[in-house]
Amino acid sequence: MKAMILAAGRGERMRPLTDKCPKPLLKVQGIPLIEYHVKNLVAAGIKDIVINYAWLGQQLVDYLKCGKQFSANISYSEEPVALETAGGIIKALPMLVEHEDDVFVVINGDVFSDFNCQDLPILSTDCDAHLMLVENPEHNINGDFAISKGMLFNPTKERKNTYTFSGIALYRARFFQQYTAQNINQTAQPHAIQPLAPMLRAAADMGKVSASVMKTAWTDVGTPERLAKLNTV
Numbered sequence: 001m002k003a004m005i006l007a008a009g010r011g012e013r014m015r016p017l018t019d020k021c022p023k024p025l026l027k028v029q030g031i032p033l034i035e036y037h038v039k040n041l042v043a044a045g046i047k048d049i050v051i052n053y054a055w056l057g058q059q060l061v062d063y064l065k066c067g068k069q070f071s072a073n074i075s076y077s078e079e080p081v082a083l084e085t086a087g088g089i090i091k092a093l094p095m096l097v098e099h100e101d102d103v104f105v106v107i108n109g110d111v112f113s114d115f116n117c118q119d120l121p122i123l124s125t126d127c128d129a130h131l132m133l134v135e136n137p138e139h140n141i142n143g144d145f146a147i148s149k150g151m152l153f154n155p156t157k158e159r160k161n162t163y164t165f166s167g168i169a170l171y172r173a174r175f176f177q178q179y180t181a182q183n184i185n186q187t188a189q190p191h192a193i194q195p196l197a198p199m200l201r202a203a204a205d206m207g208k209v210s211a212s213v214m215k216t217a218w219t220d221v222g223t224p225e226r227l228a229k230l231n232t233v
Contacts, residue, residue, distance in 0.1 A: 090176050105117070127210045
């Protein structure tokens with residue numbers, strides 16, 4: 001199995017820290033966020049890693065290089081502009097998979113967690129994706145999704161208990177090939193700007209996404225204040 005680390009975002013809310021540094025290279029306890037992810041994946045035996053980049057992306061390439069120093073094999077998917085989550089994955093899809101049933105893991109480059117990638121579940125053959133969820137943080141108190149019997153649901157009056165998407169997930173290639181065209185009414189072009197959330201919600205309604213809750217520390221490093229808090233622990 002291969003992995004993709006999402007690292008193309010501009011990080012507007014992190015300015016001025018991200019004016020001269022890409023967000024995934026911001027440091028927690030002296031180590032760049034993205035380095036934690038690379039090491040975590042390698043420790044789980046996932047050594048083939050694709051990283052997308054746009055804003056100040058050459059700094060990521062210069063720092064990580066081919067990944068040899070981490071015992072990884074790192075490839076890069078350059079984006080002319082940040083294509084959002086789904087758009088970036090779709091552009092990199094030929095680097096990640098060969099067949100529509102192939103499974104790969106995606107991690108947001110701007111989250112910090114002690115989740116062990118060795119604990120990733122096996123994606124059921126009936127599902128196109130598996131999302132790792134966390135308890136709702138203060139900045140997302142209403143959550144993103146509900147979960148019942150291991151399946152992902154959109155929140156409803158009947159399903160009020162919600163969780164937040166951690167930015168860590170397993171996907172089958174067919175998830176992007178199918179839902180991009182059918183549920184967003186766009187052609188799956190390799191350079192199209194496409195958000196992921198509508199695709200996940202449509203797939204959840206179709207019963208195609210499983211989920212589980214992480215019982216580990218997790219932070220969406222979305223503001224300078226959250227980064228500073230991590231560095232004071």
